[in-house]
Amino acid sequence: xxxxxxxxxxxxxxxxxxxxxxxxxxxxxxxxxxxxxxxxxxxxxxxxxxxxxxxxxxxxxxxxxxxxxxxxxxxxxxxxxxxxxxxxxxxxxxxxxxxxxxxxxxxxxxxxxxxxxxxxxxxxxxxxxxxxxxxxxxxxxxxxxxxxxxxxxxxxxxxxxxxxxxxxxxxxxxxxxxxxxxxxxxxxxxxxxxxxxxxxxxxxxxxxxxxxxxxxxxxxxxxxxxxxxxxxxxxxxxxxxxxxxxxxxxxxxxxxxxxxxxxxxxxxxxxxxxxxxxxxxxxxxxxxxxxxxxxxxxxxxxxxxxxxxxxxxxxxxxxxxxxxxxxxxxxxxxxxxxxxxxxxxxxxxxxxxxxxxxxx
Amino acid sequence: xxxxxxxxxxxxxxxxxxxxxxxxxxxxxxxxxxxxxxxxxxxxxxxxxxxxxxxxxxxxxxxxxxxxxxxxxxxxxxxxxxxxxxxxxxxxxxxxxxxxxxxxxxxxxxxxxxxxxxxxxxxxxxxxxxxxxxxxxxxxxxxxxxxxxxxxxxxxxxxxxxxxxxxxxxxxxxxxxxxxxxxxxxxxxxxxxxxxxxxxxxxxxxxxxxxxxxxxxxxxxxxxxxxxxxxxxxxxxxxxxxxxxxxxxxxxxxxxxxx
Numbered sequence: 354x355x356x357x358x359x360x361x362x363x364x365x366x367x368x369x370x371x372x373x374x375x376x377x378x379x380x381x382x383x384x385x386x387x388x389x390x391x392x393x394x395x396x397x398x399x400x401x402x403x404x405x406x407x408x409x410x411x412x413x414x415x416x417x418x419x420x421x422x423x424x425x426x427x428x429x430x431x432x433x434x435x436x437x438x439x440x441x442x443x444x445x446x447x448x449x450x451x452x453x454x455x456x457x458x459x460x461x462x463x464x465x466x467x468x469x470x471x472x473x474x475x476x477x478x479x480x481x482x483x484x485x486x487x488x489x490x491x492x493x494x495x496x497x498x499x500x501x502x503x504x505x506x507x508x509x510x511x512x513x514x515x516x517x518x519x520x521x522x523x524x525x526x527x528x529x530x531x532x533x534x535x536x537x538x539x540x541x542x543x544x545x546x547x548x549x550x551x552x553x554x555x556x557x558x559x560x561x562x563x564x565x566x567x568x569x570x571x572x573x574x575x576x577x578x579x580x581x582x583x584x585x586x587x588x589x590x591x592x593x594x595x596x597x598x599x600x601x602x603x604x605x606x607x608x609x610x611x612x613x614x615x616x617x618x619x620x621x622x623x624x625x626x627x628x629x630x631x632x633x634x635x636x637x638x639x640x641x642x643x644x645x646x647x648x649x650x651x652x653x654x655x656x657x658x659x660x661x662x663x664x665x666x667x668x669x670x671x672x673x674x675x676x677x678x679x680x681x682x683x684x685x686x687x688x689x690x691x692x693x694x695x696x697x698x699x700x701x702x703x704x705x706x707x708x709x710x711x712x713x
Numbered sequence: 714x715x716x717x718x719x720x721x722x723x724x725x726x727x728x729x730x731x732x733x734x735x736x737x738x739x740x741x742x743x744x745x746x747x748x749x750x751x752x753x754x755x756x757x758x759x760x761x762x763x764x765x766x767x768x769x770x771x772x773x774x775x776x777x778x779x780x781x782x783x784x785x786x787x788x789x790x791x792x793x794x795x796x797x798x799x800x801x802x803x804x805x806x807x808x809x810x811x812x813x814x815x816x817x818x819x820x821x822x823x824x825x826x827x828x829x830x831x832x833x834x835x836x837x838x839x840x841x842x843x844x845x846x847x848x849x850x851x852x853x854x855x856x857x858x859x860x861x862x863x864x865x866x867x868x869x870x871x872x873x874x875x876x877x878x879x880x881x882x883x884x885x886x887x888x889x890x891x892x893x894x895x896x897x898x899x900x901x902x903x904x905x906x907x908x909x910x911x912x913x914x915x916x917x918x919x920x921x922x923x924x925x926x927x928x929x930x931x932x933x934x935x936x937x938x939x940x941x942x943x944x945x946x947x948x949x950x951x952x953x954x955x956x957x958x959x960x961x962x963x964x965x966x967x968x969x970x971x972x
Binding site for chain 1: 764766769771794795796797798799801802804806808809810811812821822824825826872875876879
């Protein structure tokens, strides 16, 4: 190539190069799909093999074609492009398949009755019953966890960013928060169980507040980390501007720093809540199961959606009532996914609503 | 009541690093004092030490005396917050509060200090401060709009309005015009001239014409040598500094024959 561009006949460097037609990619894709199907039929293999062969032909074909027409740089670009897209599609397959399956199988189960009834008296029957108690339990336990973890988390983050920066205590706290991130959820459950054994003297305590404490342990590092990042994003200029007006530090934090970062803080906190709403292991240990709604977090087992799904699963092999239990599991799974996705959506909406406005 | 500032043997440190050495200045009440000099020689550092903003930076400290109308600024028992209420500051880059409207930005100093005031009193302060900062006519119809929506020059004048809304005794300005176009710069300079009748103003600037235009006294800062702390080379009335300075380095700097 270098020799060509310096050829004495050309005189100046060319700025044009060969180009594939705009429809090159779909053309190769159709061609590769055809080859894949034919090869698959000839070899007598399944769909997965066909897709793999087609993908291989597509990537190689596009590379070779582009290389001969456009040169090696563009050929590499097209290949990497294809690889990145393939990786993206590969990553999306389980997610899409999961959502589709749960919606298809759980959708028909959702009825006003399923959402408004609990399992009292229905557990041994082949019909009826619902998950009202589990939905309410999940909401109550998650809310308790949020009430415990969010203030502690926000205040810790404020200390780390505004007061502790560079101090040994802050470094220790940051390290411990990192360690906390890695706590297995079942260990958080065990902590809650042993805590309430020590407090209540019961051999195996079952109570909602225990679930709240276990979940708050899991939430805390996420909340601290996300709030810390948000507070760090607030420009120091604003703090100095506030100090220069003679505003005390705590008022600067309350009136300037927090309002500036509130969108990010609320988003981070909501995502942390969504993250723990689906936890199963600790709730299985400390909240147990219960056939009806229990609004008293300080006494008695509380049913939650993940635990409901887990315990119902063992009933799906029941000779007579297996099918209804299967339906209940899918329905409960769909409701849990809807709750978590709704929290994610709320986080985004809140983030947009609170974002500082720059409009003229 | 504008105040005078007396600085004696001021040394300023960042951690162990001595940034500025042995500054002695007398800043007169109701006058404009300009600090000029090359970058990194400690002008802003000295300015920030005049309202105890210096110590906001971790590890920063000073030794020596700063007296405002005879009151020692660094005496034990002095509350930096109270100091800053009387000695306001305008920064190099405009920094209006992004969550607040123009109206709230002007009132920020009063509101954030939990001062209770009626609607009419608040309106008065906003109008007076914005008029004082030459911004009233441009924004009077959109006081409820976000302060970040203004242009750079307007934002800077908004910050000046915010600083004078709390009626400080002294106004410190750290290169207030370095991010502004000539028209906004001229507006800010006019403003400095007007404010002089009520406030003591100290301004750091890289623009020598500006120093010559607005100031009564000028201090020239320079590094002793490369790697040495900065120092105040000369402090004299502006006319003298720009026509017949005592120091050779000052003359070289103001005439553009520096280094």
